[in-house]
Amino acid sequence: MCELLAMSANVPTDIVFSFTGLAQRGGVTGPHVDGWGITFYEGKGSRTFKDARPSSESHIAELIQSYPIKSEVVVSHIRQANRGCVSLENTHPFTRELWGRYWTYAHNGQLSDYQEKFVVSKFQPVGDTDSELAFCWLLEQVVKQFGEQEPDNIVEVYQFIAQLADEVRALGVFNMILTDGDNLMSYCSNNLCYITRKAPFGEAKLIDTDVVIDFKKETTPEDIVTVIATRPLTKNESWHILAAGDWKLFHKGELIMSESNEAKVPV
Incomplete structure (x- = not known):
């Protein structure tokens, strides 16, 4: 399996x-040695760094x-290959343009018998x-559902993506991070917090x-920063653990939509 890391913040923030x-889990404290990548958003632009070597x-x-x-939005991934060879083109995150925005995605897990379903x-x-x-x-289904122009309500798009x-x-196992550069979605299959x-x-x-x-020395009282990870990264903080089928949508660090198999709760 792989591990995920993402961030949503209300002010430009570093994820150092x-x-x-996370980088230590790519060969020191974890077995995820088959490449890594990270994407940073700056406005509508983004910059991505990848390497097929262990992080x-x-x-x-x-x-x-x-x-x-x-x-304000970051997506990162360290890889333990199960489908596809160890190579730069197989290294997450992946990015595509849709509706004049760069959408970025990373996945932790393994799928089976998927070729017939994923016709693109x-x-x-x-x-x-x-x-x-x-x-x-996923993106192809979104275009089929909403068309070539971005809809007025982007939350409805993410609700549809959650159904997909x-x-x-x-x-199989499908832990996912997805962003349009403004909103950040986390979807849990078995391990996400x-x-x-x-x-x-x-x-x-x-x-x-x-x-x-000491975050008091690095922040202002108005800062809000949400970090998503496969497993907690810190030992002295309380992380929220997601259950199978749970998904969250964040905007500028704030939780704006939360859904589970049992309930749908706008925040």
């Missing part, structure tokens, strides 16, 4: 602290840990992973390496 913890050994990953790129024409995969093909299929994700989850940090800020300690940060 969280990524430092714990990658010079590019060292750059990300030392260079505080400020962003408009959006084509570049690599040979089940993950990328599922992403192309339920279908994909029937094919999040934490929202806001005032009063405190100290946080990474699980995977001996790094501590």
Whole structure:
């Protein structure tokens, strides 16, 4: 399996602290050695860094840990290959343009018997992973449902994507992060959690390496930052654990939609 990391914030924020913890799981404290990637949004633009080497050994990953790129939305992934060879084109996150926006996606899990379901024409995969093909299929279904122009209510789009994700989850494990660069969605199949940090800020300690940060010194009282991860990254904070079928939608760090198999709860 792989591991996911994402961030939604109401002000441009760096993800150095969280990524430092995640990178250790790419070969030091975890077996995810088959590549890694990260995408940062700046307005409608984005910049992506990828490497087919383990994140714990990658010079590019060292750059990300030392260079505080400020962003309001970030998606990252470390890979343990199960479908598709170890190569740059199979490294997450994947990005496609839709409605004049860059949509970015990353997946943790493994799917089976999916080729017949994921028939695509408009959006084509570049690599040979089940993950990328599922992403192309999701976007293709969105276009079929909503057309070539972005609808007025983007939340309805994410609600539809959640229904599609339920279908994909029937094919195996499907933990997903998806963003249009403004909103950030997390969908849980079996392992996903999040934490929202806001005032009063405190100290946080990474699980995977001996790094501590005092967020009071790095933030203002108005800051709101949500971090999503496959497993908690810190040892002294309370993370919200998602159940199978749960999904959350965040905007500028705030939870704006929360749904589970049992209930749908607008926030």
